[in-house]
Amino acid sequence: MTQVRLDSVRKQFGNFVAIENLDLDISSGELVALLGPSGCGKTTTLRMISGLERPSNGAIFFDGKDVSEQAVQDRNVGMVFQRYALFPHMTVEKNVAFGPSVRGESKAEIARRIDEILEVVQLTPFRTRFPAQLSGGQMQRVAVARTLITKPSILMMDEPLANLDTKLRVEMRRFIRDLQQQFGITTIFVTHDQIEAMELADRVAVIFDGQLAQYDTPERIYRYPRSLDVADFMGATNIFPGKLLSRKRVSTALGELDCPHQNDRSVGDPVHVLLRAEALDINTGPFTSEGSGLRGRIRARDFFGASVTYRVTCNDQEIDVTENARRMLDVGDDVQLEIAPEQVWLLSA
């Protein structure tokens, strides 16, 4: 159990600034995702925490102790690489034994722990196989076992679900969560996929261009993004410019909507209105003229099995609405969209 703190960490490669003054606090036993587009500096951050890169400025603390100058071998961290980085010339058990073996532990102790850890990752039948003879999911479990056997104080993973197919993803997600709970190990992983971040993490750090854009729980980041960039990256499609008519009402090109009470904004402020596709209800009539009802017509329909997304035209604006596929509406249907005021989220323009 280790608590990690990054204190205005900065990393520069030549003239390129990969990370600009990053502050990050990760509690002991927490599972944190570093989320951002490729090239945003998230992998560099992970490599700095592991000790593979040295920060140009700032410091990294494990449990309050400055480890910025500590060699990677002495940090006792674990890393699962995106392409696993298994030793191709070693069998599964040799791969797993590598860490304790270079740390000079006794053969008997290593053998005992290999048995134990291979049982945990369910790879006992494959112990004499070489990495080339394993599937992607199995290789990842070897990489996890190879790391866990060294009892790292922090577990790091680079895009842990990226190379897996849909079915394996679900399996691996549960596996990682279970492991993390079982070992109570502080875990940090890097991803460019907001779904992956939300699936796994207790908290998500969104990083753009080497800067921390938002650090919060997945739910809060999804529902209450702090900036347009974050909202956009989290997959929000319905963002409309608007203006506050009162502290509780906003006007947009779609029409007027009730919104939560705005303490920090004044009447007339320009804002962006975020309406999450699944927060909108579709009313097929009879239509009422009160409340936040927006009249429109269905222009397109995308069917995803469990859910269906309609593209609705309201006042020449297009808006996506997702609902459970318990009914099917047709293109051309006239509809009225309703949204509860507390589901409306305003962003500063």
Add this chain to the structure above:
Amino acid sequence: MTARERRTRILQLLQLIPILSVLVILFGGALVMALLQSLGFAPWFGINTFPDFSYFGSLWGSQTFWVSLWLTLYYATVSTLLALVFGTMLALALIKAFPGKWLYKYLYKLPLMIPYTVGIALAVIMLSSGGVLSRIVAFAGLIDDPGQFPQILKTHYGWGIIAVYVWKQTPFITLAVYAVLLGIGRETEEAAAILGARRGAIFFRVTLPQILPGIVSSTLICFAFNVGAFEAPFILGGGFPDTLPVVAWRYFNDADYTLQLQGMATVVSIGIVAGVILFAYLWVYRRYERRMGRH
């Protein structure tokens, strides 16, 4: 076999013909002729005592042959090993980023483009007694006269020969190992470091086993060349007893052309020794590969 399969097969054969004809006609033919001559078949010299093992007998029976063989293998092995160590170190250094790397990447390949003879001439200019190095040392006052400089060339220690081979072959091995290193990437080394391995353990347990294919193929080529090469030991060597290729050359160049058969026996001996060593090397390596799960 369908018509389509037959067409593919014929096309494959056509692609193989150029290299196959060179191998069979030029190389294979020469090999057979050399073997026949070494066994006493040379009617164009008026000699035909085939099969006659006396050429091999007199060669292998003389003590100088074994000294020559020892010198040949000694120069070849020491130069190959030194080039391997330097080449691998250079390749490992080149993988990392450092200022001026682009320049270094061109510079180190320079010896590859310079012929052996030029390298030999450079060795003579630099290393001989009275050469540049001896004069510099004398000028620096470490010795009184360039003539007192220790003899590097023309001794049976073969430092000159080894220097030329190492100078020429280090970049070759670097090139081969560097390419393999680029292919395997840095990740396994980083993974090993995170798992707690120090520099030595990373190299011997993670990097070396992965670059071994490059090491084996490049050292194989260097060693085979070093065993058969003639110019460097001829010019820079310590004289009698010479290395086997020089011995063979002396037989071929003798006024008594019947000695050419003795020369052929020498050449065939070089071939047998080199062949046995290289096959043994490959056999050991293949066994290792199988243990590592490669096929």
